[in-house]
Amino acid sequence: MTEYVTKAELLTRMQDGYTAFTALLSSLSDEQLTTPGVNGKWSIKDNIAHLSTWEKSVITALDALHNYVEPGNPTAGMSEDEQNELYYQANKDRPLSEVRNEFATVSQEIQSAVERLSDDxxxxxxxxxxxxxxxxxxxxxxxxxxxxxxxxxxxxxLATQQP
Structure with missing residues (x-):
């Protein structure tokens, strides 16, 4: 059985995770953030865009829950790998600054979406x-x-990039 988690606990975990991840990102240069090959062909920037995209799908579902409607699913029938490739293709040419700004915005939006929910x-x-x-x-x-x-x-x- 899954443990019961309060909204406050979940929000704290979310904020702590965001803080730790952005601390890692802030220690990196733009060159490091945009170099491909981090995982497959993805750069760190692509990983950031990937995180934002998945968070946006959660926000859509939580907004639907809040509004008592069932959301549509534009990627229904696609595997997770197919979805990730679709999201990669949609984001790979976006500027780093745009991807970073979106990540910050979306992370705040998902916090807000969770804040609107009850513990139940x-x-x-x-x-x-x-x-x-x-x-x-x-x-x-x-x-x-x-x-x-x-x-x-x-x-x-990063460990493979160190001399």
Whole structure:
């Protein structure tokens, strides 16, 4: 059984994860942020855009939950790898400053979307989902756990770049 998490706990974890991830990013040069090959063909910038895109999908679902409507799913039927490639193609040519600004904005928006939910809502499944799992692990997986996953990828790559 999944643990019960309060909204306050979830928001703290989200903010702490964001703070740790952005601290890592702030230590890097623009060249490091835009060099391809971090994971596959992706640069760190591409990883940042990837995180924002997945957070936006969570925001859409949480807004729908808040408004008591079922959201559409433009990527229905696509595998996670197919979605990631679609998102990569859509973002790969965007300027670094735009991607970084969007990441900051989207991270604030997802915090706001979670703040609008009750403890009961975050510990319940999405009403339109066939899953019986609460939504908070899904939020975690697309915020602080996702930041940690990509921070590890970035740190591993950085270790190969050191002389």
């Amino acid at each position: 809502q975050i510990n319940s499944p999405l009403p339109w989902s066939t899953s019986t799992n609460p939504i908070w692990p899904w939020i975690a997986g697309n915020t602080y756990e996702h930041y940690e996953e990509h921070a590890q990828i970035i740190e591993k790559w």
